[in-house]
Amino acid sequence: MSQILICGGGVGGLVTAHRLRRWLPATDQIIVFDQQSTHTFSPSLPWVMTGTRTADQVTRPLQALRERGITVVDGVISAMDPVARTVSVGNQTWQGDVLVIALGAALDPGSIPGLIEGGDNVYTLSGAEQAFEHLQTMDRGRVVVLISRTPFKCPAAPYEVAMLVDGYLKKKRRRKSVEVEVWAAEAAPMGVAGQVVSQSVVAALTQRDISYHPNEVVTEVDVSARTLNFQSGRTTPYDLLLYVPPHRVPNIVSDVGLASPDGWIAVDRHTLETRHPNVFAIGDVTGIPLAMGKPLPKAGVFAHAQGEVVARIISHRLSGENGADTFNGHGECFIEMGSGVAGFARGNFYAEPSPAVRTFRSGRHWHAAKVAFERHWWSQWW
Ligand SMILES: Cc1cc2nc3c(=O)[nH]c(=O)nc-3n(C[C@H](O)[C@H](O)[C@H](O)COP(=O)(O)OP(=O)(O)OC[C@H]3O[C@@H](n4cnc5c(N)ncnc54)[C@H](O)[C@@H]3O)c2cc1C
Known part of the structure; x- marks a missing residue:
């Protein structure tokens, strides 16, 4: 045994x-x-x-x-x-x-002063629930989605968060009075997947009037002033902060x-x-x-x-059998874009000299596919 x-x-x-x-x-x-x-x-x-x-x-x-x-x-x-x-x-x-x-x-939000007190950790269930409570009463001001450090899991998730917030506010007819921004400690969205993927995510943000600030590493959240301070010397105000914490x-x-x-x-x-x-x-x-x-x-x-x-x-x-199964670096990912639409990318991350990843045109069918995958996850394992 x-x-x-x-x-x-x-x-x-x-x-x-x-x-x-x-x-x-x-x-x-x-x-x-x-x-x-x-x-x-x-x-x-x-x-x-x-x-x-x-x-x-x-x-x-x-x-x-x-x-x-x-x-x-x-x-x-x-x-x-x-x-x-x-x-x-x-x-x-x-x-x-x-x-x-x-x-x-492990998630380590406590390593950045003010982060826990100042925002909602959308990488946890309780943080996502808290964010929903705050979004419901958000009728004006600025939502900042913050990628505090790299690496972080699911490179698409913070961009999905920003686009879902956009879709939610549009549905509630509040989008015109609320700005949505992404501040990121990385050079481009989903950079490992290549330039084409990054550019398509940036284009999707731009199309939704979500401003994007790459290469910005936050140093602290000033909770009383409701501002974020970055290593670059820049500062930005926020009314609602949705953050991806440092990972370790x-x-x-x-x-x-x-x-x-x-x-x-x-x-x-x-x-x-x-x-x-x-x-x-x-x-x-x-x-x-x-x-x-x-x-x-x-x-x-x-x-x-x-x-x-x-x-x-x-x-x-x-x-005692001979088996030759190996992990080959293949992967795929849905990107929720709000309003019932999603994108999709798939590729070989072990390809050399760099990952070979293909993006597919966004649409309602990819959102439906993610919902179907979620259903499959539960029925397969529970
Ligand atoms: C908001 C969000 C959206 C995401 N969306 C996607 C997506 O669309 N597609 C995708 O591919 N990935 C997505 N991910 C990423 C995905 O969830 C993770 O990459 C995946 O869960 C990693 O699996 P894992 O088994 O390595 O770790 P986990 O799933 O994190 O599991 C680790 C487990 O170890 C336990 N553990 C840790 N330390 C201890 C300890 N000392 N003692 C006992 N137990 C311990 C934890 O409780 C946990 O249950 C998303 C992540 C987030 C946060």
């Missing part, structure tokens, strides 16, 4: 656990550890922000995985040993034949010495195995350099694909 320990029940951990349950004998133990009792489908958070989804619609209890034969341990991982392949929660420790680290990126590797990963100098876990880019045998890392917690010099973006689509690959590798290894 084998025991597989999966740290994190987010996108990557969930996919790995389900696939292993299907492919391994029932006598093998699959244990998922998570500090949260619910799984949140983050791609739906921008819809929570505009009131088209409620918290209940975008979350499910992780303990429900028990019905599928997966053990769930609800608690903060307090210790992890990649050499002994052990995981501890409180005073209990588990030892595994294989360890999968899918702990995602979870403490437990750096505590056990698994973080590489770039701050994330280094893995084999095809097998996702770390330098420790039978210890894999997938999703946002990894740092995978691309030939173009930037890392693979942090996105659920990659965590999902990597979970599938790692589960296949593990099941082959445990059964």
Whole structure:
């Protein structure tokens, strides 16, 4: 009997656990550890922000995985040993034949003075709910969408937030009295996907009269003056601040010495195995350099694909079969643009010398496809 320990029940951990349950004998133990009792489908958070989804619609209890034969341990991982392949929660420790680290990126809004007090963190469920409350009463002034630092997960999400706010305000006939701006600590939207993708996002913002301020790194939020101060010396006022917080590797990963100098876990880019045998890392917690010099973006689509690959590798290894499954860097992404319209991009991020990504003309069908994907997510795993 084998025991597989999966740290994190987010996108990557969930996919790995389900696939292993299907492919391994029932006598093998699959244990998922998570500090949260619910799984949140983050791609739906921008819809929570505009009131088209409620918290209940975008979350499910992780303990429900028990019905599928997966053990769930609800608690903060307090210790992890990649050499002994052990995981501890409180005073209990588990030892595994294989360890999968899918702990995602930790959010660190407290590292920028005034950010928590001054704005709504649209990268959390509670922040998205708070943003919706604020949007409902916003009838004049300025909404600032802030990308505080790079890297951040889902490179499209903050731009979706800005365009969904635009669509919401138009529907409420308040858009003419509310300015919408994006201030970003990056040179261009979705830059790793290439210039064509960046330009199409900037064009979509311009078309909606959303002003875009790239290369602006915020230093502090002056809550009493309601202004943002940037490294460049520029300052901008805001009435409603919707922010993407700084991301960092979870403490437990750096505590056990698994973080590489770039701050994330280094893995084999095809097998996702770390330098420790039978210890894999997938999703946002990894740092995978691309030939173009930037890392693979942090996105659920990659965590999902990597979970599938790692589960296949593990099941082959445990059964002694030869298997050649590898992660190939392919990914795709919807970009919600408000008013029931979305765009879509798809490509190979491992292409050299730079990712080969194609954009598709935006339309209502891509929005419908994202809604269908959301439905599929819940029906497939719950
Ligand atoms: C607003 C928003 C919109 C998005 N939209 C998209 C999209 O349209 N398409 C897309 O591809 N991606 C999207 N993403 C990104 C996507 O959600 C992430 O890239 C994906 O969830 C990463 O999966 P993961 O398994 O690596 O980490 P996560 O899904 O973040 O899971 C990590 C898990 O580890 C747990 N954990 C962390 N530390 C500990 C600890 N010490 N002890 C116990 N448990 C711990 C966490 O509670 C969490 O459940 C979006 C993200 C956001 C915020």
